[in-house]
Amino acid sequence: MCGIVGILDQTHTGRADPALVRAMTQTIAHRGPDGDGFFHWPESDPTVALGMRRLSIIDLDTGDQPIFNEDGSIAIVFNGEIYNYLELRADLEARGHVFRTQTDTETIVHLYEEHGLDLFGHLRGMYGFALWDRNAGRLVLAVDHIGIKPLYLAERDGLLLFASEVKALFADPSLPRRLNLDVLDTYLTFGYMIGTETMYAGIRRLPPGHALIAENGATRLIRHWTTDYPPEDERPTDEAAIIEEARTRLAESVRLHLRSDVPLGLFLSGGIDSAALLALMAQMEPGRIKTFSVGYDVGRGAANPDDETLHARRIAAHFGTDHHERIITADDWWRFLLAYAYYHDEPNANPSIVSLQALAEVTAQHVKVVLNGTGGDELFCGYPSHRRFPWVIRNSARLDRVVPNGLRTRLIGAPWRSLEALYPTLRRVRIIGALPAYLPTWHALFLPLSDGLRRLASFEGLVFSEPMRQRLYGPDLRAAWAAAQHKERTYADILARAWADDPGDTAQALALHTWLPGNGLLAVDKVTMAHSLEARVPFFDPQLMDFAMRVPSAIRLRSNKYVLREAMRDDLPDFARQRPKQPFGTPILRWFDTDLSERIQSVLLDEHSLSRGLFEQAALERLLRQHFGGQTEQVEVVFRLLLLELWQRATLDAPPHIPEPSSEAVRIVEPL
Structure with a gap:
């Protein structure tokens, strides 16, 4: 696990500055405190310069990078892990390849020698890497199938710069720090970015499952993985066999993800995803497993439904783990929020991830590698959208046969916009219950399908809405939003790539x-x-993912994560296996209001x-006054606006001193 950077001079005029590459690595030293490594070619007037920080x-002992092939004509810097490297190595050695190290990185070099750009299908892991082929004059930049390890790109004056984090690119003083106004509405709508553009003008992310090939003065993208759903008649139908295979494949993935030469642990929530990993780890790992959870001190003796520490403790006790908790207060959360705005590079209004950063701090004091349960919902259908989206797709198609979509949109458009403007107030009126949460689903039936699904995915109306944008956006932002239509175009493109014959498959692919x-x-x-901590996600093993996409959606959707729960029936206690899904939350509403x-x-x-x-200042002041005065509920909007401002201060303005979060309130809990 590392951070990588580099420069390619596509004009071949020797401008790939090794000194700049060294400066770039310094900005991401937190990704790799154990060492660094550099390469540039040729020695004088370099065309390519690579750098890395190593964790x-x-x-x-011998895994320092860059790593080379036998004759030194291929060099690589690599961020991530290849979990099946031992199997790959045995096959490559049988084919005559000579290894100089015991590291997984070297398998990529020899796979490239053996298979060229067809190497990706052999890799089971997470990665972002840069491979230089001197003989072909080719640079290969690649990210893994699902985007676990990011890679950012910027181009200027014939130079291609890349890095694991944006802050490394800004070591180049000639690269402007500017807000990408065309995509700001997308962030405010979703709370994060979709597509490859970022909130920085001129900087983009390499899309998951793709490699960028730079040679002969030009670049091209190749796709090496995507969601691929087989026809119905090619899918398994034996439910018992499906459940058995699900456990087998998950167990195999966990086994591979436990390969490490340093201590590892597990992020443990109270849910089935991390509990399933713990059950399998307990069967494979000798000794007590270290588990880590985050909780909240809300004070005043108040109950906190977002706190899962009691559930996590019970699961930890069942498996006899060495369990640790990080209990945070509102002050702690604020300090971590300020650090998060800097380290995350892009504004991402996910309050639970701020808590996860607090958890990562204490975890890193005990282990260098941690497994986590991200992916169980996506693979085994744990989100409401997995059911809501197919309902909309099917019923929209039925309505199309009766009333053309365009006519439905014209009939309902204006009245519904007026109703959406009332949502924030309705959410404060408890007597009507959850009605506002269901209205957007019905509204989606009266819109073009891409628009309807996009609005559901972003909770349009419940968070941002067109009336709010018209009031709140300043002239420049309003003009950029109207002209760029970024979220509309990007989501339509994603829907086209995600589309499958079965609406249940489409819903799953959209989340992915x-x-x-x-x-x-x-x-x-x-x-x-x-915090120099490597996080591994066993649910995203490519072979496990391919299996999950072959399961008929009717079986996947039998109930919440039905296949996973049944697969772990003999491994988990009933209290862990049968617990209803609960989002990983924070007491953000209480803290924001107090x-x-x-x-x-x-x-x-x-x-x-x-x-x-x-x-618009008056609209912003009114929004805050109404929220904090209890007239409306706008906590998601307020958080997105807050994080946007903190992010601009931390990245676009002169970078401030990043506060070190407190290490207080760390509690080690012995098994019950």
């Missing part, structure tokens, strides 16, 4: 193409690596913040 996990690379996986990488209220308003109404001109 030593496998082959502690949007939420995961833009939020879930990106956030896990950033907050753990901020302990953090003044701090939030002081940030958003600060003269520097208002001077950016992104929002």
